[in-house]
Amino acid sequence: MAGKKREAQLQTIINSQSLWDEMLLNKGLTVIDVYQAWCGPCKAMQTLFRKLKNELNEDDILHFAVAEADNIVTLQSFRDKCEPVFLFSLNGKIIAKIQGANAPLINKKVINLIDEERRAVAGEIDRPQYNEILLTDVSEEESGGGHYENIGETCSIAIIKPDAVLRRKCVEIKEKITKEGFVIEAEENMLLSEELVREFYSHRADQPDFEEFVSFMTTGLSCVLIVSQGEEPGSPQQQPELYTNAKAEESSEYKNVDQVYASSSVTKKKWDSLQESLERQHISQYCEVEDNMVKVSMLINILFPDFKAMKSMKLQKTLAVLRPEVLEAKRDDILNIIHEEGFKILMQRQLVLSDEEVKTLFKDHENEDYFNRFIAYTTSGPSLALVLLRENAVEHWKELLGPRTVNEANESNPKSLCAQFAMGSFPVNQLYGSNSTETAEKEIEYFFPVQNLLAVIKPHLLSFIHYGSRSI
Template sequence: MAAKKKEISLQININNDEQWSEALALKGLLVVDVYQQWCGPCRAVVGLFRKIKNELGDELLHFATAEADGIEALEMYRGKCEPTFLFYAGGELVSVLRGPNAPLLQKTIQEELSNEKNVLEHGGARRAVKDEGLTEEEEVNDDTEDHPHDEDVTVPTDKSYTVAIIKPDVVAHGKADEIIMKIQDAGFVILAHEERTLTEAEAQDFYQHKAAEPYFQELVQFMSSGPSHVLVISKTEGCEDVIPAWREFIGPADVEEARREQPESLRAQYGSESLLNGLHGSSDRERASRELAFFFPNFSFSVWDSRPEEEPVERTLALVRPDAARENREEILSRIRQAGFRVAMQKELMLTEEQVRLFYSTHVEEEYFNSLMENMTSGLVLALALVKEGAVEHWRNILGPKDPIKAKNEQPDSLRAQFSVENSSINQLHGSSSSEEAEKEISFFFPPEDTLAVIKPDTQHKEEILEEIQAQGFTISQLKDTILSREMAEEFYKEHREKPFFSQLVDYMCRNRGEFCRAQKSTIFKISFIR
């Protein structure tokens, strides 16, 4: 019985509006785990809450669970199963945290409790926040005007850009809007803005270059613990390269170093430790290009010029074969940028023999094909989608002749001459032969992605939803209006079988007709022209 009493005293159970009002009137800090009846409170944090309560033994610290279904003030949290923790002091929301991230949760509790004690002892105002993950429709519309969606964003090709991330810990503390204002006040231009919660797989992919670091798993867990704000940033006149300007503005990655050497930097002001340093910035142009492709695959580049329309901006495929990719990757990328190309998309991959045969199907009967096959499967190939006026012809001109010996003799400054491999008849760089071939080859290395979209039963305005899907650049290749059988619904949601809401979810999916769409979207950047 004693254990049960301790459990009850640990968390207050709030089930209606009256109990909610009573809880908000408590003196001190109230940490609320918001849940729904079909989802249940987050059991994973009960042990942490007990540990914190026992260690601090503070009467000003209160924990509660609140069922959103029965509380009017929590209506906006209905229909969501992600663990959400609301921090209240003096009846005001002072912080929000999503996901059962124990280190961040403990840190937030300690900080907000300290802040509230300071208010109670010395007076002063509390810093109320709003839950940025739950904005009203009109707020979303207003925000869209300030931060256009990536589908509508245009940037001149002669402007540099960087990708910035306001990390989950800063967003959870309600500081994102404050930081965005400082960014704009400093003369930076926000070209795109998206709030996004990374999955663990996405975080692993984004930080794959840090996979060997001892803190990698902790970094992945942290970056997928809650929403981040992802920004594409440029700079006004007088700044040729925004990347060093942005990195100077946010300060060193090490928070202690930032506080010591650049106390006015964003990381000094908002970071707390190495991983929780508040903000991210692309390290160089190549990384910025990769990160832009990761978060905004349909970001638009616009070109202002007075050239005749017969010289349009176009795309071409460039391949850097394994030997050159291994030995001269950075130098080749630098030469590409110096030649005025924009790298719209890039990836490194190990090709199979089957993929080589398929890509070079017209060369299979040539006597050099076996050497080509051996070369192309000997290591990682760097594939690039390049953008420029007359990209196909320009790229082929700077490549030089296909034969490395001929390239050295006739065009010693060409890329194939300068990056040739001793005693090899295979040149180290590939370029598309025509605009038509470029489109086919780009699709080979950067194929459109498929996804399944389900418009659930009883959803209103299905036609408008389908129109919006297409307006966002997706192609609906298949559409089926059907009622799922119980067996089909159970199979479709089998990964949720052990969840308490599984039966309710299956019943809901079987009770009426739903729309099942196969949607496809290109991963290649869109190019727009402004003349």
């Protein structure tokens, strides 16, 4: 009896949707063992969980739970699966998933997330922005089965360093990569752990200043990219939607692990060309490429655990804007429609736009008679910018919005959001959406830039910060 009580204290029991929703109110990190009723939780992991709780939970920000998939609607995609699954909920958002009882990987994930959360609470860093993962049904083939799936054969990891992120050079670097014929499949701004930096830059470990370099790389956000082979450099191509911890394209067909090394000489040449491209364009000091297939697979598993699932679902992100009057009067109604249409809200920000911002962002209205009135209206109060995620997000949101003006909407599409949420005599749609995936990426970058971090850089680290072709 005492043993059962001890186990219940270690892991909260979740066997209904209401208890699941209650668990999402936890502050800090909750590690959830998702199990089937017929086989029970993964007892092999309880020793590790007890150790982590004893060592890391002095400030009550680490929790453990067991969740029965059979009785929880949110977990329906995990029903009738034999393999253990562990979900990571950070302040109410499911941000990561590990399949299999991989104790070293789970241990590393918990330690890194708790360290980041403590530093964020203490004000030492800006809180990292994680994307919420979708709890989708993924077959063994799609999910890769083993830990070192062959995604590394067709993809590479590139890391844009913290100084370049702070100087907002990411867009420039990404554009130069794609112009060379490569495809950015996924990207995420994240604070790298010391252990990961040492792994990624192990080729520099023998250099005398390696310890200082590790310190530099862990002082701020880096931009991590998954880059794949696209068309030959210089040939026309269309940039696919990004995955971003959730953009996607058709999932590639991966070979088994034994074939990774057989084709290494072929793919190595391609990634050499990417590194050479960075050097030729004088941006290699800001960005390095990892081309070792096993390392790439490992890093993707750790940093982008749902990359394959997202690719198979063709997910896109788009920007939506609610203008001042409709935001004040109909905010909840519109947000309900967004959820009912299958969108997930990844980020949101309320802001008052300036005249210049309106002229730049909504330039397509500038030749209309109502443009001055449009500027005055749009700057009259706060607007709400949203990053929306779902399959075919850009086109679906545009279809929901309907025509650009109220008159057009009333005549041709009275069920559109433009017609439904017309306010007073204002002639323009009260809601906005990006008109293409390329526009969406640029607009999201504008409305949700990487926040500037206040960091004290010690004198001996300055040699690692490059501006153009010179060092300070």
